[in-house]
Amino acid sequence: xxxxxxxxxxxxxxxxxxxxxxxxxxxxxxxxxxxxxxxxxxxxxxxxxxxxxxxxxxxxxxxxxxxxxxxxxxxxxxxxxxxxxxxxxxxxxxxxxxxxxxxxxxxxxxxxxxxxxxxxxxxxxxxxxxxxxxxxxxxxxxxxxxxxxxxxxxxxxxxxxxxxxxxxxxxxxxxxxxxxxxxxxxxxxxxxxxxxxxxxxxxxxxxxxxxxxxxxxxxxxxxxxxxxxxxxxxxxxxxxxxxxxxxxxxxxxxxxxxxxxxxxxxxxxxxxxxxxxxxxxxxxxxxxxxxxxxxxxxxxxxxxxxxxxxxxxxxxxxxxxxxxxxxxxxxxxxxxxxxxxxxxxxxxxxxxxxxxxxxxxxxxxxxxxxxxxxxxxxxxxxxxxxxxxxxxxxxxxxxxxxxxxxxxxxxxxxxxxxxxxxxxxxxxxxxxxxxxxxxxxxxxxxxxxxxxxxxxxxxxxxxxxxxxxxxxxxxxxxxxxxxxxxxxxxxxxxxxxxxxxxxxxxxxxxxxxxxxxxxxx
Amino acid sequence: xxxxxxxxxxxxxxxxxxxxxxxxxxxxxxxxxxxxxxxxxxxxxxxxxxxxxxxxxxxxxxxxxxxxxxxxxxxxxxxxxxxxxxxxxxxxxxxxxxxxxxxxxxxxxxxxxxxxxxxxxxxxxxxxxxxxxxxxxxxxxxxxxxxxxxxxxxxxxxxxxxxxxxxxxxxxxxxxxxxxxxxxxxxxxxxxxxxxxxxxxxxxxxxxxxxxxxx
Numbered sequence: 001x002x003x004x005x006x007x008x009x010x011x012x013x014x015x016x017x018x019x020x021x022x023x024x025x026x027x028x029x030x031x032x033x034x035x036x037x038x039x040x041x042x043x044x045x046x047x048x049x050x051x052x053x054x055x056x057x058x059x060x061x062x063x064x065x066x067x068x069x070x071x072x073x074x075x076x077x078x079x080x081x082x083x084x085x086x087x088x089x090x091x092x093x094x095x096x097x098x099x100x101x102x103x104x105x106x107x108x109x110x111x112x113x114x115x116x117x118x119x120x121x122x123x124x125x126x127x128x129x130x131x132x133x134x135x136x137x138x139x140x141x142x143x144x145x146x147x148x149x150x151x152x153x154x155x156x157x158x159x160x161x162x163x164x165x166x167x168x169x170x171x172x173x174x175x176x177x178x179x180x181x182x183x184x185x186x187x188x189x190x191x192x193x194x195x196x197x198x199x200x201x202x203x204x205x206x207x208x209x210x211x212x213x214x215x216x217x218x219x220x221x222x223x224x225x226x227x228x229x230x231x232x233x234x235x236x237x238x239x240x241x242x243x244x245x246x247x248x249x250x251x252x253x254x255x256x257x258x259x260x261x262x263x264x265x266x267x268x269x270x271x272x273x274x275x276x277x278x279x280x281x282x283x284x285x286x287x288x289x290x291x292x293x294x295x296x297x298x299x300x301x302x303x304x305x306x307x308x309x310x311x312x313x314x315x316x317x318x319x320x321x322x323x324x325x326x327x328x329x330x331x332x333x334x335x336x337x338x339x340x341x342x343x344x345x346x347x348x349x350x351x352x353x354x355x356x357x358x359x360x361x362x363x364x365x366x367x368x369x370x371x372x373x374x375x376x377x378x379x380x381x382x383x384x385x386x387x388x389x390x391x392x393x394x395x396x397x398x399x400x401x402x403x404x405x406x407x408x409x410x411x412x413x414x415x416x417x418x419x420x421x422x423x424x425x426x427x428x429x430x431x432x433x434x435x436x437x438x439x440x441x442x443x444x445x446x447x448x449x450x451x452x453x454x455x456x457x458x459x460x461x462x463x464x465x466x467x468x469x470x471x472x473x474x475x476x477x478x479x480x481x482x483x484x485x486x487x488x489x490x491x492x493x494x495x496x497x498x499x500x501x502x503x504x505x506x507x508x509x510x511x512x513x514x515x516x517x518x519x520x521x
Numbered sequence: 522x523x524x525x526x527x528x529x530x531x532x533x534x535x536x537x538x539x540x541x542x543x544x545x546x547x548x549x550x551x552x553x554x555x556x557x558x559x560x561x562x563x564x565x566x567x568x569x570x571x572x573x574x575x576x577x578x579x580x581x582x583x584x585x586x587x588x589x590x591x592x593x594x595x596x597x598x599x600x601x602x603x604x605x606x607x608x609x610x611x612x613x614x615x616x617x618x619x620x621x622x623x624x625x626x627x628x629x630x631x632x633x634x635x636x637x638x639x640x641x642x643x644x645x646x647x648x649x650x651x652x653x654x655x656x657x658x659x660x661x662x663x664x665x666x667x668x669x670x671x672x673x674x675x676x677x678x679x680x681x682x683x684x685x686x687x688x689x690x691x692x693x694x695x696x697x698x699x700x701x702x703x704x705x706x707x708x709x710x711x712x713x714x715x716x717x718x719x720x721x722x723x724x725x726x727x728x729x730x731x732x733x734x735x736x
Contacts, residue, residue: 100585158583159583162583162588230621233550289538289539291543294631298595378632454664456634456635456664457664
């Protein structure tokens with residue numbers, strides 16, 4: 001990225017040089033020359049972007065706020081883990097509250113909100129439908145964030161449920177469910193009444209993600225909190241939920257981003273479209289069955305666990321066919337990764353996806369799970385998935401989308417470069433600490449002659465390394481926030497100086513006053 | 522794949538497979554389990570929790586003990602749990618679905634930074650040990666990284682008679698002897714009652730035979 005000054009700045013995703021024409025062309029390559037993009041298409045895109053600008057930026061903004069809150073809470077939780085005697089008089093500062101609070105802040109707050117923002121924007125563009133009645137979406141955004149805030153505060157004040165990834169107090173779930181359902185209806189209606197007849201992979205994944213979450217969330221909340229069944233049955237439904245939450249909801253959102261951002265960044269279609277069709281259906285089917293690998297050996301009927309292990313192992317087929325879509329397209333074009341942050345983040349995210357999937361499959365094997373099951377290796381897998389795959393994909397989406405909404409490019413290339421590498425190094429430290437320490441811990445747990453205290457003391461230095469990784473991740477998140485704020489501030493300034501070509505004045509009524517008076521300099 | 526209806530129907534079918542397989546069927550298979558009833562005494566196994574232990578379960582959940590402690594014992598085939606004595610001493614056995622029948626919620630756990638607690642009430646049957654441990658785990662288990670829960674105790678000046686609940690022989694970071702004392706809050710008492718009620722191998726269930734250690 002040293003060429004940042006001579007090349008288009010790293011944020012440049014070709015706002016002007018490569019306007020997107022028919023986004024859903026199959027293969028979905030952005031038609032490279034602006035001459036082929038008709039004025040009409042550019043106007044249409046401008047109208048779509050204009051209609052989505054407010055709500056997408058709201059979701060991105062609140063997602064980044066949750067990213068910071070999650071980072072702060074996770075730093076505190078790691079401090080407590082490494083120095084247990086730190087602040088012992090405050091109940092909300094105990095490890096068992098900080099930990100679920102940071103997990104849910106990251107998962108629902110950051111990944112959930114950013115995924116909604118990116119998902120709606122991509123869906124809208126691919127369907128060529130502008131957002132109508134944006135006010136309802138803004139209300140849903142407010143409700144979603146009120147629910148998140150009540151949830152995190154609820155956990156810290158002692159109302160958490162202690163059910164992994166579902167710790168928000170039970171009165172929060174109707175709020176989140178209502179808010180998300182309104183958002184999902186928007187996405188599904190857009191898809192149903194799209195103007196572009198042709199559909200593209202990203203749309204299928206987004207349709208899946210938006211439809212899946214309300215169903216699984218309502219089911220698990222009913223079974224565990226509102227009409228509770230006996231706890232062993234709750235546990236089955238719980239891990240079914242977690243499997244779907246990660247394997248379908250988050251995976252589908254992040255893959256939709258990759259299928260959108262990567263081909264456009266490369267100006268090249270994905271390789272072997274048929275693999276994408278197979279990958280889509282197979283991944284959804286198998287992932288939705290694979291959640292019970294988390295309770296191998298647990299007090300539930302063995303056939304359920306066995307089915308999950310089989311499904312979990314088979315996910316490797318769709319995972320590698322999805323990977324082939326992208327490696328085929330990337331061949332010989334690695335240099336583009338250097339200068340396009342959205343592409344670089346989304347591509348790195350894909351490799352983390354493969355890594356997390358392979359590790360997840362290993363955790364399903366009985367011999368592997370015997371050592372790793374209750375160790376921090378499972379935490380490593382979750383982090384590689386959440387901070388690596390989902391996190392990097394979402395960063396890629398925001399790097400791609402935000403400049404298009406604001407009409408100019410990212411301001412500080414150095415910040416982006418630092419953010420990327422701090423993120424990678426932080427994740428590497430976190431992984432090495434958790435994986436090495438986790439295997440040691442698992443081997444210790446397997447040997448009944450080693451007392452738990454000895455295992456913990458063996459593990460501590462590795463937790464310190466992992467904690468250092470968490471610190472670097474937190475710093476990189478602060479850099480990302482700074483970058484985003486500079487973009488917002490810079491947008492106000494630069495819009496006055498030079499008007500981007502896409503915001504050429506349009507006669508469409510739904511284009512609001514903000515774009516209408518703009519003239520081409 | 523250009524028809525929305527086709528995609529929606531496909532998604533619905535896929536969703537329904539796992540919904541039926543991992544929600545409906547387990548609900549039918551597990552949701553209607555009944556306690557084991559002794560033919561002569563009519564005693565039910567597992568027995569219901571004492572009331573204060575149920576409050577303690579809420580304290581256990583509120584403070585996230587589950588993030589480091591599991592409450593499930595695997596059979597000898599799947600791990601060293603029974604060798605560690607986590608499945609009880611006399612008739613060691615794994616835990617099964619019916620063990621959780623009387624819990625409002627189960628905290629099976631996915632991480633073992635600390636020991637399993639499915640039978641902690643059998644292993645540690647002195648309330649005082651639990652209070653000491655909650656106040657400062659490293660004191661009763663040197664090297665432990667379990668967070669001290671000072672907020673579950675009230676430090677107060679002794680007026681007249683010392684409280685009978687006060688922590689016995691508290692060690693470092695102590696109140697002034699004779700003038701101050703550490704008294705467990707109602708939450709701490711409920712939590713200890715819950716922990717001491719966790720004795721899942723103290724009764725037998727036909728589907729979980731005892732697995733004695735091999736000589």
